[in-house]
Amino acid sequence: MTTQLVYSTERVFSFVNDQTPLQFCTGMTAIGLEKDGEVIAGVVYEGFNGVNIWMHVGALPGRRWCTRPAMAAWFGYPFLQCGVKRISGYVNASNLVARRFDEHVGFKQEAVLNGAAPDGGDVIIYAMRREECKYV
Numbered sequence: 221m222t223t224q225l226v227y228s229t230e231r232v233f234s235f236v237n238d239q240t241p242l243q244f245c246t247g248m249t250a251i252g253l254e255k256d257g258e259v260i261a262g263v264v265y266e267g268f269n270g271v272n273i274w275m276h277v278g279a280l281p282g283r284r285w286c287t288r289p290a291m292a293a294w295f296g297y298p299f300l301q302c303g304v305k306r307i308s309g310y311v312n313a314s315n316l317v318a319r320r321f322d323e324h325v326g327f328k329q330e331a332v333l334n335g336a337a338p339d340g341g342d343v344i345i346y347a348m349r350r351e352e353c354k355y356v
Contacts, residue, residue, distance in 0.1 A: 223260075223266060223284075225293050232262035237280030237341035240318075245345040251297060253290045263294045267308075273298045275309045278322070288355075291325070295348075295355040306349050313342040322346045 232250035236242065245266050252262035261279035279285050281326065291331060298304045309327065311318045314337065323329075327346035336343040350356075 223253060223255045223287070224319060225290065226254045226259060226262075228242055228252070229264075231259060233264050235259040235276035236262045236264045236276055239280075240276060249297075251293055253285050253287070261290065263300060265302075268298075268302055268304070271304060272306050272308055273302060274306045275307045277309070277318070281317075286321075291355040295353050299350050299356045304350070306347050309346045310343050311346065312337040312339065313344050314339055319344065326352055328352070 225354045226268055227250060232252035233242070233244060233248060235252060236250065237244075242264060247268065248264055248266045250264045252259045254260060262277070264276040264278075265273050265274070267274040275294075295307070298307050308330075308331075309322060311322060313319070313332070323346075325348075327348045330345055330347045331345040332344065333343040335341070
């Protein structure tokens, strides 16, 4: 059983999109984690503007995917390779698993978009600054 990073935007986007629907945009890039040839987790990046990049995470529940090497790659890409000062992400307020994950890895709540979620609930905007990241 081997676990390795995968750098195929198409494969990883398809996986993440199955977990959390996204619109594919020009300029998106992605890094995934696969086990025995199957993607089990991935991150899609979009909206790079030189200072900020948006990060979307998808993962299969119950799998061991939140490994130190994966986290180093997922946060190293925007902070070290792209040189952004911050990463942003959004989560439906009703998605408690995603909110706990974001807060556990160091994202901080920055704003609430009232009534903006597909379920009629709120969307929470999270952000992490480079100096707050414990993975790079």
